[in-house]
Amino acid sequence: MTVRIGVIGTGMIGEEHSRRITQTLTDGEIVAVTDVNAEQAQRMADNLGLSAKVYDNGQDLIKADDVDAVLVTSWGPTHEEYVLAAIEAGKYVFCEKPLATTAEGCRNIIDAEIQAGKRMVQVGFMRRYDSGYKMMKDVIDANKLGEPLMIHAAHRNPEVPERYVTPMAIHDTLIHELDTFRWLLDDDYKSAQVIFPRKTRHAHSKVEDPQMVLLETVKGVRIDVEVFVNCQYGYDIQCSVVGEEGIANLPEPQSLQYRQAGKLSSDILQDWKKRFNDAFDVELQAFIDGVANGEIGGPSSWDGYAAAIAGDVCVKAQESGQIESIEMPERPGFYA
Ligand code: NAP
Numbered sequence: 001m002t003v004r005i006g007v008i009g010t011g012m013i014g015e016e017h018s019r020r021i022t023q024t025l026t027d028g029e030i031v032a033v034t035d036v037n038a039e040q041a042q043r044m045a046d047n048l049g050l051s052a053k054v055y056d057n058g059q060d061l062i063k064a065d066d067v068d069a070v071l072v073t074s075w076g077p078t079h080e081e082y083v084l085a086a087i088e089a090g091k092y093v094f095c096e097k098p099l100a101t102t103a104e105g106c107r108n109i110i111d112a113e114i115q116a117g118k119r120m121v122q123v124g125f126m127r128r129y130d131s132g133y134k135m136m137k138d139v140i141d142a143n144k145l146g147e148p149l150m151i152h153a154a155h156r157n158p159e160v161p162e163r164y165v166t167p168m169a170i171h172d173t174l175i176h177e178l179d180t181f182r183w184l185l186d187d188d189y190k191s192a193q194v195i196f197p198r199k200t201r202h203a204h205s206k207v208e209d210p211q212m213v214l215l216e217t218v219k220g221v222r223i224d225v226e227v228f229v230n231c232q233y234g235y236d237i238q239c240s241v242v243g244e245e246g247i248a249n250l251p252e253p254q255s256l257q258y259r260q261a262g263k264l265s266s267d268i269l270q271d272w273k274k275r276f277n278d279a280f281d282v283e284l285q286a287f288i289d290g291v292a293n294g295e296i297g298g299p300s301s302w303d304g305y306a307a308a309i310a311g312d313v314c315v316k317a318q319e320s321g322q323i324e325s326i327e328m329p330e331r332p333g334f335y336a
Contacts (some may be wrong), residue, residue, distance in 0.1 A: 099304025145243025211281025234268035
């Protein structure tokens with residue numbers, strides 16, 4: 001079965017995902033596109049050689065009879081509206097992070113999905129599909145490290161634009177770690193604290209950089225994450241899980257080693273697209289296969305909600321400078 005997909009939002013990641021569905025993955029076809037900027041939607045369709053229909057708005061695209069599933073890759077504040085409309089139309093929906101920009105918005109989606117009676121939503125937390133993180137998860141689940149005790153992690157970008165401000169270090173950047181650690185540890189967060197070390201001279205005036213986020217989980221695992229978005233040297237994701245009997249380190253991305261001019265060296269990636277390219281492929285193929293089989297999995301609306309709650313508390317902790325507690329409501333059996 002070919003899954004006929006409608007794409008809402010044809011900006012950077014909308015185009016990336018549409019390209020991979022069209023050129024790399026199997027069993028998916030982009031049949032409909034829309035963007036607030038209709039010319040951009042048409043341009044993307046032309047660039048990729050699609051014969052997709054360009055819709056005036058997301059709501060009409062969702063209702064179209066020939067759209068089996070929806071990809072929401074528009075601006076974050078529009079996600080809730082489109083995900084709710086897709087659920088109401090009985091269509092599976094892949095939603096880029098964030099699921100919604102507020103925890104309340106995520107809760108609305110959860111309520112609608114439970115009402116629909118089956119999982120309809122996959123959230124774009126692609127790290128769960130990265131081969132390195134999957135290896136770490138397997139090792140933890142097989143209890144090869146003993147009980148996990150600590151995680152040391154870092155999320156570094158070479159630089160960020162002027163519009164990137166302090167809370168975005170949480171909502172746009174740390175959000176991936178917030179989901180990944182819950183999933184790796186099968187645990188929830190209990191508290192968060194954010195510490196601002198000495199500021200780098202490479203950061204503009206509206207962003208505190210770097211930041212250190214300290215998390216504590218319900219099971220008592222302690223996590224420190226460095227978020228450093230003007231590190232200059234490259235895009236670098238580090239993660240080390242320390243257990244009672246061993247340590248698992250996230251593998252470095254494959255890179256050629258050179259021996260030259262008296263030096264042993266290898267290149268460091270410069271952007272997240274290359275770092276997680278394969279994970280994005282696996283993630284979207286899983287969505288397409290799930291739609292074809294009538295059963296989708298992966299990061300759920302509940303996971304989107306949990307990350308939103310933790311993210312909001314981290315922003316509060318940025319502002320207060322205090323340790324802030326994270327209260328997670330009880331998970332409905334629907335998402336067990
Ligand atoms: P982008 O380049 O700005 O693209 C977003 C597109 O959506 C733009 O073309 C925008 O049009 C359009 N749009 C805005 N409101 C809309 C509406 N009401 N209906 C239809 N289209 C609308 O942003 P992006 O970088 O692709 O990010 C899109 C989403 O993906 C964000 O939520 C972002 O957090 C997420 N993302 C996730 C990852 C990841 O690692 N998983 C990476 C990057 C981005 P205008 O430009 O005209 O406003």
